[in-house]
Amino acid sequence: MATSRFFNMPPFASTRNKSKVSLQRVDITSNAIQKTVRFSVINCSLKINHAQPALNDEIRVPSVIKEMENEEITSPSVAGRLVKGGPVFQQNVSVRSFEIDSEYKMSTKAIMNYLQEASLNYAKKLGLTIDTRFGITPGMRKMDLVWVFRGMHIEVDRYPCWGEVVQILHWTCASGRTGVRFDWTINDINTGETLVRASCLAVMMNKNTRKTCKFPEEVKDEIKAYLREDVEPIVEAFKYSCPQIEAMDHIKTGLTPGWNDLDVNYHVNNAKYLDWILESTPDSIRDRHELWKMNFEYRKECLKDDVIQSLSRVVPSNEKNREIEVEHVLRLESGHQVLRARTVWRTNSHSCRGINSMKTIF
């Protein structure tokens, strides 16, 4: 298992801003916790926090850029800001009372919503898109292309509490000839600790034929200044075999989307799939554990009138292991699969209930 990692932003050429951001490899093999190193990188003063050893001996990626100075804000009317002219987008958000679970912690669904929010605001901020909701560039509109998510991987080290202000960092990378990868971290605004890492592969689909296609050169030209090359995903999908549907013994049928679950094209929002996964997750797991790692493999779009079956199976494992793996499939009544997913659960690591109460007791 990896004991050190590095976050390397390659030299970045923007048509708007020629400055470079290049963070050096940071050695994090020591056990230093929140030791702060301050150094300058070409006109940009950044505070980098050494990573804190995470659960299961994994090391958190030292990607936290806690203080960013001299950043360019191109359009104050759009939430968030561009860091150094474009390679990274930053948005701070506050966790709302309606976005928390029974332990007063931000729900995973809310986290997924904010990842989307950061991506759309990044596109708005860059002024690259003609349709702000879906990141549609003029070239994409001409060719009737839309973005579709293929896979999403999320790893949560700590869930933020109600009222906590967190910092979302977001950047995009080219991914082969067909796609774009979106990466995000959500960070503790005070300590710089990385709380959530997420990575998503998006490809282009012709909205008439509903088939995916290669990344057209015209579109690549439109956005290449903001696509990085050769940057590792902030979080990798964990490996697993094909789900054994015939062995899935936790089943919930008759699930339907509500009007508030649809996007502006009347497709079900990808965060809604998580609701349906939870419906067939055994109570004993959902009540006493929390979601730690998630892999989502999106296979088919879902519309308002679709009726969904949610199937789950706990993956047998060594009982000494406190992690629980569950495999999931969402499918239409016709049998067509909408989503395959694998989730890893751990014992509830903390509660925000006490934290919130303490603040307001007389």
Place this chain on the structure above:
Amino acid sequence: MATSRFFNMPPFASTRNKSKVSLQRVDITSNAIQKTVRFSVINCSLKINHAQPALNDEIRVPSVIKEMENEEITSPSVAGRLVKGGPVFQQNVSVRSFEIDSEYKMSTKAIMNYLQEASLNYAKKLGLTIDTRFGITPGMRKMDLVWVFRGMHIEVDRYPCWGEVVQILHWTCASGRTGVRFDWTINDINTGETLVRASCLAVMMNKNTRKTCKFPEEVKDEIKAYLREDVEPIVEAFKYSCPQIEAMDHIKTGLTPGWNDLDVNYHVNNAKYLDWILESTPDSIRDRHELWKMNFEYRKECLKDDVIQSLSRVVPSNEKNREIEVEHVLRLESGHQVLRARTVWRTNSHSCRGINSMKTIF
């Protein structure tokens, strides 16, 4: 129909701050639009906007306090701020991409979520509550009392757009011997125009017997400094007769709450009821109209395993009238009613789709 209204904050005695806020009656019988009058009220400089005549000749309440100076911020860790030590709570929020409908306008459900958010932050900010999620005071906890909503009335003049920052103002009033009334306005941050007015009656319920009870003196003593007296509701419930269930001809059955629809006590959040109302609202109304006025009468709590039937009926009216009234009932399969509601719909007044696109076209 009323042609003028006034917003009168009575002399307010706070144990923390003895200053008074008392706004004088403002004559708004003229047609002045956004005419601004600036005057001082005992150490507090406020800018009051004259109301803009609203649809259907109703007059908007001139309650917008656009600029508030010298306000007291008791706890910077909690979102929002107390105006002049307590009588009004203010919180500014930005509309998110996942809170909008197909016209890029903030959904009514999102509005309801933010009303709750403001109430809970107000209680946190005042330091009155021992359980921050439900506004439970020490006296309430001792007597096993919780708040329950009885009725909610919302009127939307204009739905905010994605990315728009709006100002929520919120205050509370005593309501007879049994309850407390919550009032809110949501205002355009730039013009001061009131976009949304909402009023809600909450009563106390013993969580063991599930019966409502009078407002205990001990609890009243705890919060009386922040309860106003004799202030009119910011919006009145509109009158209507008992719903004719046997005539309801739009029915959707088998509706169930998801895990993300529950609050920390595993009750269905009141904003979820709106989802279910929409499920039985005729497509022709939902697609070409927008919700203008809503009355919700909460009759029974709803839990995770409940299965809901949603019933609706369009109220016959004079065809010249462009408003459409719909009556709704949500009930359990046993027949017990969970909610009665009446909604008024008007032709879609505007779209935010163009507004958002224009900002980001090359």
